[in-house]
Amino acid sequence: MVGALAIDDRTAAASLIRWWRDVGVDTLVDDTPRNWLAAPKPLPLHEQGSPAKALERPTSAPARQHLSAEPEVLPATLPELLDWMRESADVPEARWGRHRVVAAGNPKSDLMIMIDAPDGTELVGGETGALLDKMLKAIGRDRGTIWLAPFATIRPVGRVPQDALRRLAAIARHHIGLVAPKRLLIMGDAxxxxxxxxxxxxxxxxxxAIKLKDATVEAVATYHPRFLHERQTAKAQAWKDLQLVMKGL
Known part of the structure; x- marks a missing residue:
């Protein structure tokens, strides 16, 4: 009986070690032992500088500095911008897919709606599109009396990367400036x-208040109809946002 227990113990230990090896925790990242609780060593005198300089030294890593860059030159007219967004290989979302969907509706409208990205080959289609149409009807509008634009012409897989987000925002601001709506309704987190x-x-x-190059546009943020289709309880809040964006139009 004792011998059987010893064999079982050895088998369990071997199984545990094999599991550690399979998941990669059998090897130390750093082979050199270190005392993690030890106080940091003082800097050599030639690196310390004056006492005042020592006090000025930050105790944590400095914040990442944003590199300044020349502003991007974008097409000067709305038709040229839409063509560029539809065809250029230089748009941020060029590698996300092939089929791009650009803005549609009435560019002279006083109301511009910006969604996060198209639903496949449509700006907003299916049941989500039907819900958007109901929302527009509730405020006396339809897709022909607004300017409906995507923030990105292709839906990304996952969250929009920060560098792409910055460029998309710059393009969106330029787009808004060319349309010059009285109000902007923003639908979606991106x-x-x-x-x-x-x-x-x-x-x-x-x-x-979104300050553009030559004007300031008033904006209201609300949920995308896609979210509202999944979260019915948020519709009451979205209705308040719609009333807010229509106030004064």
């Missing part, structure tokens, strides 16, 4: 982050 600096939940419920 355009809200890019244009307002925060996601929809903290941004909604008030009017934001």
């Amino acid at each position: 355009p809200s982050r890019g244009l307002l600096g925060s996601e929809v939940v903290p941004a909604r419920g008030r009017i934001h």
Whole structure:
């Protein structure tokens, strides 16, 4: 009986070691032992500088500095911008897919709606599109009386990378400036982050002022119809946002 227990123990130990080896935890990242609790060694005198300089030395890693760059030159007219967004290999989302969908509707409208990205080959289609049409009807509008634009012409897989978000926001601001609407309704987290600096939940419920090159556009953030289709309880909040964006139009 004792011998059987010893064999079982050896078998269990071998199985555990084999599992560690399979998941890669059998090897130390650093073979050199170190005392993680030891106080940091003082700098040599030639590196310390004056006492005042020592006090000025940051105790944590400095914040990442944003590199300045020349502003991007974008097409000067709305038709040229739409063609560029549809065909250029230089748009941020060029590698996300092949089929791009650009803005549609009435570019002279006083109301511009910016969604995060198209639904496949349509700006907003299917049941989500039907819900958008109902939302527009509730405020006396339809797709022919607004300018409906995507923040990105192709839907990304996952969250929009930060570098792409910055470029998309710059393009969106230029787009808004060319249309010059009286009000902008932002639907979805990506355009809200890019244009307002925060996601929809903290941004909604008030009017934001987006300062452009030659004008200031008032904007309201709300949920995308896609989200509302999944979260019916948020429709009451979205209705308040719609009333807010229509106030004064």
